[in-house]
Each structure stands twice: as C-alpha cells, then as structure tokens.
Amino acid sequence: MHTRRQFVVRGTKLVGVGAAAAATGPTIFVRDAKAAGQLKILQWSHFVPAYDKWFDPFAKDWGAKKGIEVTVDHVGFADVVPRATAEVAAQSGHDIHMFIGLASAFEEHVIDLKDVSTTLEKKYGKPVELATRSTYNPFTRKQFAISDMWVPDPGNYHKEIWTKIGKPNGPVTYDDLVWAAPEVKKAAPQMQIPIGIGLSQDIDSNMAVRNMLWCHGGSIQDKDGNVVLNSPETLRAVEYAKKLYSVGMTQAVLSWNAASNNQAFNAQETSYILNSISAYRTAQDNKLPVLDHYYFVPALKGPTGIQLASEHVMSGYVIWKFSKNQDAAKEFLVALIDASRESMLGSKLYNFPSYYGAAAEAGTPMTKKAESGAAWIAAQCNKDPFGSNPPDKLALLAKSLPWSTNLGYPGYANPAEGEIFDTYVLTDMFAKAATGALSPKDAMMEASTRAKEIFNKWRQKKMVGGGKDK
Amino acid sequence: MTSTAAVPVAPVLHAGDTIRRSDRRLGVVMLAPAVTYIALLVALPFLLALFLSLTNSSAGSLEFSFVGLSNFRAVIASPVFQRALRNTFVFTFVSQLAVIVLGNVLARALMRPFFGKTLARFLILMPWAAPISLATLGWLWIFDSTFSVINWVLKVAGWLGPGQWYYWLGDTTLGMVAIVTIHVWRMLPFSTVILLAGLTSIPNEVREASAIDGAGTLARIFQIEIPMMRPILTVAVLFGVVFTFTDMSVVYLLTRGGPYNSTHVLASLAFQDGVLGGDVGRGASVAIFLVPVLVVLAIVMLRSSRRAEVV
Numbered sequence: 080m081h082t083r084r085q086f087v088v089r090g091t092k093l094v095g096v097g098a099a100a101a102a103t104g105p106t107i108f109v110r111d112a113k114a115a116g117q118l119k120i121l122q123w124s125h126f127v128p129a130y131d132k133w134f135d136p137f138a139k140d141w142g143a144k145k146g147i148e149v150t151v152d153h154v155g156f157a158d159v160v161p162r163a164t165a166e167v168a169a170q171s172g173h174d175i176h177m178f179i180g181l182a183s184a185f186e187e188h189v190i191d192l193k194d195v196s197t198t199l200e201k202k203y204g205k206p207v208e209l210a211t212r213s214t215y216n217p218f219t220r221k222q223f224a225i226s227d228m229w230v231p232d233p234g235n236y237h238k239e240i241w242t243k244i245g246k247p248n249g250p251v252t253y254d255d256l257v258w259a260a261p262e263v264k265k266a267a268p269q270m271q272i273p274i275g276i277g278l279s280q281d282i283d284s285n286m287a288v289r290n291m292l293w294c295h296g297g298s299i300q301d302k303d304g305n306v307v308l309n310s311p312e313t314l315r316a317v318e319y320a321k322k323l324y325s326v327g328m329t330q331a332v333l334s335w336n337a338a339s340n341n342q343a344f345n346a347q348e349t350s351y352i353l354n355s356i357s358a359y360r361t362a363q364d365n366k367l368p369v370l371d372h373y374y375f376v377p378a379l380k381g382p383t384g385i386q387l388a389s390e391h392v393m394s395g396y397v398i399w400k401f402s403k404n405q406d407a408a409k410e411f412l413v414a415l416i417d418a419s420r421e422s423m424l425g426s427k428l429y430n431f432p433s434y435y436g437a438a439a440e441a442g443t444p445m446t447k448k449a450e451s452g453a454a455w456i457a458a459q460c461n462k463d464p465f466g467s468n469p470p471d472k473l474a475l476l477a478k479s480l481p482w483s484t485n486l487g488y489p490g491y492a493n494p495a496e497g498e499i500f501d502t503y504v505l506t507d508m509f510a511k512a513a514t515g516a517l518s519p520k521d522a523m524m525e526a527s528t529r530a531k532e533i534f535n536k537w538r539q540k541k542m543v544g545g546g547k548d549k
Numbered sequence: 550m551t552s553t554a555a556v557p558v559a560p561v562l563h564a565g566d567t568i569r570r571s572d573r574r575l576g577v578v579m580l581a582p583a584v585t586y587i588a589l590l591v592a593l594p595f596l597l598a599l600f601l602s603l604t605n606s607s608a609g610s611l612e613f614s615f616v617g618l619s620n621f622r623a624v625i626a627s628p629v630f631q632r633a634l635r636n637t638f639v640f641t642f643v644s645q646l647a648v649i650v651l652g653n654v655l656a657r658a659l660m661r662p663f664f665g666k667t668l669a670r671f672l673i674l675m676p677w678a679a680p681i682s683l684a685t686l687g688w689l690w691i692f693d694s695t696f697s698v699i700n701w702v703l704k705v706a707g708w709l710g711p712g713q714w715y716y717w718l719g720d721t722t723l724g725m726v727a728i729v730t731i732h733v734w735r736m737l738p739f740s741t742v743i744l745l746a747g748l749t750s751i752p753n754e755v756r757e758a759s760a761i762d763g764a765g766t767l768a769r770i771f772q773i774e775i776p777m778m779r780p781i782l783t784v785a786v787l788f789g790v791v792f793t794f795t796d797m798s799v800v801y802l803l804t805r806g807g808p809y810n811s812t813h814v815l816a817s818l819a820f821q822d823g824v825l826g827g828d829v830g831r832g833a834s835v836a837i838f839l840v841p842v843l844v845v846l847a848i849v850m851l852r853s854s855r856r857a858e859v860v
Contacts, residue, residue, distance in 0.1 A: 330719035
C-alpha cells in the first residue's frame with residue numbers, strides 16, 4: 080500500500096538518479112529524413128562571410144534549374160565534426176556534409192566518390208596532390224570525399240616593424256624568428272607578443288606546430304603510415320619551439336583560439352603570425368590602421384632546408400550512405416567544382432581551387448587546363464580585385480602550392496592523424512616543452528606514446544596502414 | 550437437509566480502500582510522463598554510455614568490438630585524465646564553497662529594506678537567465694590573454710607595472726581561477742534565491758526571542774538561522790554540486806581544456822575524446838567516472854530532501 084506521498088518520494092528518487100545519470104548521456108539533435116526532390120547540404124560558416132553570400136544562392140539556383148529544393152545549413156567550424164557524429168549516430172540528416180579538415184574518420188559511412196572523381200579528372204585533369212592526399216584512402220582504396228578548394232597558409236608580417244629591424248621582406252627561415260624576437264622588442268616595446276605563433280588547443284596552432292615539425296625534418300607518420308614521432312628531428316623541432324617561446328612569445332599564445340592571432344595582429348600586438356588571408360580581409364573591411372603594414376611571406380624554411388606549411392583549410396565534401404539523393408548530390412559536387420572561379424572570387428581569393436583545371440579559360444585543351452587555371456589564379460593574386468594596396472600584395476599566394484601540404488604529410492591524411500589533430504596531441508607536446516611543464520624529450524615521448532595508441536586503434540579497425548612504429 | 554451452498558458475498562468496500570486505490574492510479578498517471586522521459590532520454594543513454602565504454606566504438610562507425618576494461622585502463626594511465634579528475638573536484642568544491650558563502654551574504658543583504666531592492670533582485674537573477682554561451686563570450690573578452698579588461702584596469706590603477714601581465718587563460722592556475730569565477734557568477738543567483746527563501750521562512754519571533762536572550766549577530770546566524778535552514782541549504786549545495794560536477798560548458802567555451810589540456814574537467818575531456826576526437830569508447834569511459842560520485846550525491850540529496858519533508 081502506497082500513499083501519494085510515498086509515490087511522490089519514490090518518483091523523486093527516480094528523477095534524481097536519472098538526472099544524475101543524464102550528465103553522462105549525449106544529446107543528439109538531427110533533422111528529419113529528407114524527402115525526394117530535396118538536397119540538404121551542411122556547410123561551415125566561412126571565415127570570409129562574403130563566401131556564404133555567394134554559396135547559398137549558388138546552391139539554390141542550381142537546384143532550381145534541376146527541379147530540386149536545396150537547403151543549406153551552416154554551422155561554425157568547430158561544430159562540423161560533432162554534427163557529423165550526431166548524423167551518423169542517427170543515420171539521418173543532410174545528404175552532403177562538408178568537412179574543413181579530415182573526413183577520413185567517417186569513411187565507413189560515406190559512399191565511394193570514385194565516379195565523381197573520374198568525371199572531374201576527365202573534365203579538368205587531376206586535383207592538386209594535397210587534395211588527393213586528404214580525400215583518398217590508399218589503404219582502403221576509397222575516394223571518401225571530394226575537395227573543391229584548399230586554402231594557403233602564409234606568414235603574415237608587420238612590414239613597418241620588420242623594416243625597422245632590417246628585414247623589410249620579412250622572415251625567411253625559422254631561425255629568423257628567433258633572431259628577430261628581441262629586435263622587435265626593442266623596435267616596438269609596446270607590442271605584447273613579438274612573434275605570434277599559437278601553441279594552444281585551436282586549429283591554427285595545430286597547423287603551426289606541424290609546420291615547425293615538418294621543417295625540422297620530423298613528422299607524426301612516415302609515408303606508409305608508421306608512427307615516427309619519436310625521432311631526433313622531432314626533438315630538434317620541440318627544442319626550437321622552446322627557444323622561440325623564451326625569446327619571443329608570452330603565455331598568451333597558450334590560450335589562443337582561432338581568432339586570437341588575427342586579433343593580435345590586427346591590433347598590432349604582434350609582428351608575425353601564421354594565417355590565411357581572412358585576418359587581412361577583416362583588416363580591409365574595417366579599414367584598420369594595420370592595413371598598410373600588412374604583408375605576407377611564404378612558409379619558412381627549417382634548418383633542414385624543408386619549406387612547408389599545412390593547408391589552412393581543406394574542403395572535403397562527403398555524401399552519406401543514408402542519403403536518398405545520392406545522384407543529385409554527386410551532380411551538385413561536380414557543379415560546385417565547375418564554379419571554381421566564382422568560388423575563389425566569392426571568397427575574396429581565400430579559396431584556391433583543388434582542380435586548377437576548373438579555373439582554366441573556356442576551350443583550353445585538356446593538357447593545358449591546369450596551366451591555364453594556374454595562370455588565371457596568378458592573375459587574380461597579382462592584381463587583387465578586392466582592393467589590396469599595392470595590388471600585388473597577394474602575389475605570393477599564386478606560388479604557394481609547392482610549399483603547401485596536407486595534414487598527415489608525408490603520408491595520406493587518415494583517421495589517426497585526424498584524432499591526433501582534434502585532441503591536440505602535438506600542440507600539447509610543443510606547449511609543455513616550451514613552458515617547461517615537461518622536458519622536450521619527455522614531451523615528445525608522451526606525445527609519441529599517445530600517437531601510437533591512436534594509430535593502433537585505427538589499424539585494428541583496418542582503416543590505417545603501417546605498423547612498424549618507432 | 551439444509552442447504553449450505555455458498556452465497557457469493559459482495560466485497561465490503563471501505564471508503565479508505567477506494568481512496569487509496571484511486572490515489573495509486575492517480576500517482577501512476579502523474580508519474581508516467583516523468584518515468585517515460587527518464588527511461589528514454591536518461592536511462593537509455595546512460596546504459597548506452599556504459600556499454601560503449603567497453604567497446605572500441607568510434608564516431609564515424611556503427612561497428613565495434615568489445616575491448617573489456619582496456620578503455621578504463623588507458624584513461625586511468627593518462628596524465629590528462631588524472632589532471633581532469635583532480636580539476637573536477639577542485640572546480641566543484643571551490644565554486645560551491647564560494648557560491649554558498651556569497652549566496653548567504655547576498656540573501657541577507659536582500660532581506661533588508663533598501664531603495665531599489667526590486668531592481669537589485671532582478672539584476673542578481675540575470676546571470677541565471679542569460680545563455681551561458683553568450684555570457685561566456687563576454688567573459689572571454691574579460692579574461693582574454695591579450696586584451697583582458699581586468700589587466701587594462703589594473704595597469705591604469707598602477708597594480709601592474711611595466712612588463713607585468715596576467716595571462717588568465719594561458720596559465721594553468723589562472724585558467725582554473727577564471728573557470729571557477731564564471732561558474733560562481735552563474736550559480737550565485739540560484740543559490741541566493743534558495744537561501745533567501747530559507748531565511749524568509751524563519752519566523753521573526755525566533756529572531757526576536759534570540760535578541761531578547763542576548764544572542765549577537767554571529768550567534769544568531771550560526772546557532773539559530775543556519776541550523777534552521779540546514780535542510781534547504783543541503784538541497785542547494787547538493788543541487789549545485791551535481792550541476793557543477795557535470796558541467797562542461799564553461800570549460801569548453803573558455804579554455805577548451807587548455808593550456809595543454811590542463812584545465813579539463815571530466816565532462817569536457819569526455820566530449821573532446823569522444824566527440825571531437827572520435828574515440829567514443831574512450832570518451833564514454835571518461836564520462837562513466839562521473840557516475841559513482843553522482844549516484845552518492847543523488848542518494849544524499851534524496852535523503853536530505855526527505856528529511857526536510859519530515860521537518
């Protein structure tokens with residue numbers, strides 16, 4: 080026999096215990112399954128907002144011509160992967176999902192886009208090598224994504240300050256940064272952070288530390304997918320970061336988010352950052368005082384002579400297996416790459432076509448398409464249609480392909496590299512060594528152990544090759 | 550011969566039985582939505598998390614195999630997890646201590662009559678009502694390592710000399726200070742309102758009697774008011790502890806666990822490993838470590854609320 084009070088008390092207990100347990104459970108929001116004649120695209124909110132104003136009408140207009148109702152949903156860059164996770168768990172959501180980094184972890188749930196890739200290659204020739212290495216898994220032989228664009232990641236330097244210290248053309252090598260840091264402090268004591276390379280848990284820092292690692296001869300994996308992080312080259316890179324941090328950086332770089340280096344440079348609180356041109360476009364849009372001093376340099380050279388920078392963004396469009404509009408989705412991806420010129424202009428030269436041939440003059444023979452496309456890209460960079468002063472300020476971007484590479488260099492991008500990226504294994508290694516939280520060697524060993532764990536886990540799932548780890 | 554065939558006797562219904570039966574039905578009906586909600590949206594995900602923690606499940610896959618306790622062994626050995634576990638307790642304990650002390654002070658201030666009291670109450674409630682994502686963006690600027698408004702004020706006030714700067718989010722200790730500060734700011738209104746209700750419920754006669762008996766302010770607070778408020782105080786503390794222990798929003802929005810994964814709490818680390826990193830099994834095993842503490846807290850909470858009911 081229960082009284083109402085007992086009932087309520089017991090019920091309350093259930094609610095209490097349930098509420099406690101709720102903290103451990105995921106929350107999933109997914110849209111309803113699509114109907115026929117519709118195409119749903121999940122797209123990031125572009126770092127250059129003008130691009131979204133081009134993309135959304137482009138997608139809708141394309142759909143209108145085909146009799147397909149196209150819906151474009153935007154999410155912040157940090158929500159691209161969580162959203163994909165939710166949609167895979169629900170086996171429902173959008174037809175096309177755009178990744179700005181590595182889509183490889185979702186390979187099992189996307190269709191093979193070999194036919195789209197073949198169609199595009201027949202039309203425009205091969206994509207740039209770093210796009211292939213970011214969208215194709217040689218281990219499973221699957222074209223899991225199609226890339227329409229990638230973004231160069233040059234150095235941004237404050238010309239006035241660097242002129243004062245005797246290097247008007249900016250740094251060329253990583254050693255230049257160590258040399259310049261105390262000089263910048265003398266020339267511009269008001270600047271808080273002489274050299275602004277992030278060592279924090281954010282996307283830009285993740286790329287910056289990879290650049291440092293590669294240019295010192297190190298890498299996470301070799302070309303066959305074996306973990307080789309534990310190496311004298313890695314140790315040299317980490318020791319370099321420690322030195323640079325001690326002479327030219329502050330604890331601020333340990334806390335930066337994706338916008339922080341832009342903000343620091345635009346506020347003239349640092350003389351050098353690694354970033355795409357989005358920060359520069361912001362300075363232009365807001366007519367900031369830094370604009371006249373805003374200049375670019377290519378990737379820096381390491382002591383090995385290696386000059387490499389990670390792409391800043393690599394698009395990877397996937398089509399989910401659960402999509403009921405796969406044919407329309409494939410057609411859309413081809414149409415998007417057909418519009419590579421408009422895409423580059425829509426993004427104010429932020430996006431670079433993954434298929435250079437798609438930017439070629441109409442009627443160019445197939446063998447000359449890539450060359451013609453490169454010439455068109457160079458023409459835009461040499462005379463920026465978006466008001467750079469001087470107009471050739473972005474000219475170096477036209478020559479950025481040789482010093483740009485993919486996440487996972489010298490191998491292919493894969494899920495293990497993705498997990499290492501997203502859980503900040505490398506930035507932590509550099510930051511711990513730089514701040515003295517761990518010795519460079521201990522930081523490297525800790526990161527190497529974690530990298531091997533992650534690679535082994537993905538090898539067990541048969542999605543990553545290698546196995547002869549160092 | 551006399552027939553003694555049994556004659557069916559209608560059951561004698563007592564008024565009390567009927568009421569109890571209808572009470573029971575009413576109870577079932579009233580609780581059904583809550584029980585269904587808990588079963589579908591709480592119990593099921595919890596069991597799923599428990600299940601996934603024993604597998605090598607990844608974000609992009611629906612296939613997995615059982616790996617026993619290896620996820621738990623791996624996370625226990627991880628320095629990042631050990632740090633996050635410690636941070637979770639520090640975060641919870643320090644922020645709740647601050648919330649209860651400050652909540653008491655505020656509630657007592659709000660008990661007294663003063664001009665603009667209604668406006669003050671409204672403003673105090675604002676942090677509770679504001680979306681945490683928006684509020685944290687404001688705090689992000691306040692604690693920004695380069696542009697911190699606190700630092701600029703301290704600089705102008707002469708507290709910080711040349712070359713001196715507080716890197717709020719770039720320092721492990723200051724990062725935790727920032728996280729705790731925002732959480733206290735966020736939880737304080739709720740605690741204040743609860744404590745204010747508790748204080749208001751104490752009859753004035755008790756206070757007057759204590760004054761006549763010669764009790765000073767401290768004696769009144771610690772020997773009369775706090776003991777009388779204990780049930781409601783316990784509920785406020787336990788609710789705050791559960792809420793804080795499971796919260797990841799402030800950490801995720803403010804530091805993302807940095808610098809070098811040193812300011813994570815268990816909930817934010819579980820999200821980073823399980824959702825961002827794609828290692829669902831590992832993420833679930835980190836989250837599961839919350840459960841024993843939460844179960845103990847839930848039991849204490851329910852017992853204390855029952856005691857409060859009896860009182």
